[in-house]
Amino acid sequence: MFSETRYSTSPKDIPHFTNERLREEFLIESLFIPDQLQMVYSHIDRMIVGGYLAVEKTGDISDGSAVGTPGFFDAREMGIVNLGGTGTVVVDENTYIVEHRDVVYVGRETKSVRMSSKDPSNPAAFYMNSVPAGYPVPSALIRQADSKPVTMGDEEHANKRTLRMYIHPEVSPSCLLLMGITEPAPGSIWNTEPPHVHERRMEAYVYFNMAPEDRVMHFMGEPSQIRNIVVADRQAVLSPAWSIHMGAGTGPYCFVWGMTGENKAYNDVQPVAVKDLL
Ligand SMILES: O=C(O)C(=O)C[C@H](O)C(=O)CO
Numbered sequence: 001m002f003s004e005t006r007y008s009t010s011p012k013d014i015p016h017f018t019n020e021r022l023r024e025e026f027l028i029e030s031l032f033i034p035d036q037l038q039m040v041y042s043h044i045d046r047m048i049v050g051g052y053l054a055v056e057k058t059g060d061i062s063d064g065s066a067v068g069t070p071g072f073f074d075a076r077e078m079g080i081v082n083l084g085g086t087g088t089v090v091v092d093e094n095t096y097i098v099e100h101r102d103v104v105y106v107g108r109e110t111k112s113v114r115m116s117s118k119d120p121s122n123p124a125a126f127y128m129n130s131v132p133a134g135y136p137v138p139s140a141l142i143r144q145a146d147s148k149p150v151t152m153g154d155e156e157h158a159n160k161r162t163l164r165m166y167i168h169p170e171v172s173p174s175c176l177l178l179m180g181i182t183e184p185a186p187g188s189i190w191n192t193e194p195p196h197v198h199e200r201r202m203e204a205y206v207y208f209n210m211a212p213e214d215r216v217m218h219f220m221g222e223p224s225q226i227r228n229i230v231v232a233d234r235q236a237v238l239s240p241a242w243s244i245h246m247g248a249g250t251g252p253y254c255f256v257w258g259m260t261g262e263n264k265a266y267n268d269v270q271p272v273a274v275k276d277l278l
């Protein structure tokens with residue numbers, strides 16, 4: 001089921017990494033291959049990052065042998081974000097019509113998830129984050145209109161953006177998964193400023209709605225050892241608890257952020273002033 005398994009990395013290793021090694025550890029390049037479920041198992045808080053580009057076939061997630069339980073969701077929850085055209089997600093007996101930027105929450109003890117597209121010429125692109133969950137929460141469709149928007153930053157710093165919370169205690173509950181989508185305002189290029197670390201949670205990003213020729217310069221690492229990863233459309237990045245994360249795009253972009261760890265306290269973060277980055 002997993003195209004790759006990634007193990008955890010110590011921040012002490014980062015100064016010794018080549019660019020290739022940095023990309024190998026933290027960048028996930030190919031999540032959207034027509035009709036092939038792509039799943040990367042990360043040992044960073046055991047988050048699974050997945051993608052399914054539904055063209056002709058229906059993608060199915062039910063078998064748990066790869067995670068060591070009879071069913072995939074016997075001890076896991078998942079968030080599914082549609083980055084593409086209209087699709088359908090069937091979670092056991094519930095059928096959800098999922099538009100671009102809608103999110104489906106799948107709770108622990110779900111038996112099966114089936115994903116398909118309405119129109120193969122404009123396929124749905126389902127992006128997934130799945131993490132261990134201690135108790136079941138009912139599955140739900142969270143439409144963009146139901147998400148909670150928060151506007152941050154300003155034009156002077158080119159970091160004005162709208163962050164939308166979807167899987168979040170104030171919007172739609174989960175066990176330990178948090179997910180949302182951030183979009184910079186036209187002309188703003190920076191996300192997540194000031195940067196921060198969150199010692200008690202890891203994070204994964206997928207960048208999307210980018211022109212093929214554009215790139216996001218994603219910055220990561222301990223505040224005193226900043227590195228960058230060049231990221232293209234629909235590529236994902238893993239962000240360990242010890243790493244800052246911020247990025248600047250050469251053109252318009254959006255990104256999905258997903259987090260898990262000890263808590264769901266979105267504000268349990270330690271900001272780092274840009275002037276302190278080295
Ligand atoms: O632009 C932002 O700021 C974000 O989107 C922040 C992420 O949600 C994040 O890093 C949450 O910890």
Ligand SMILES: [Zn+2]
Pocket residue numbers: 196198203245
């Ligand atoms: Zn963060």
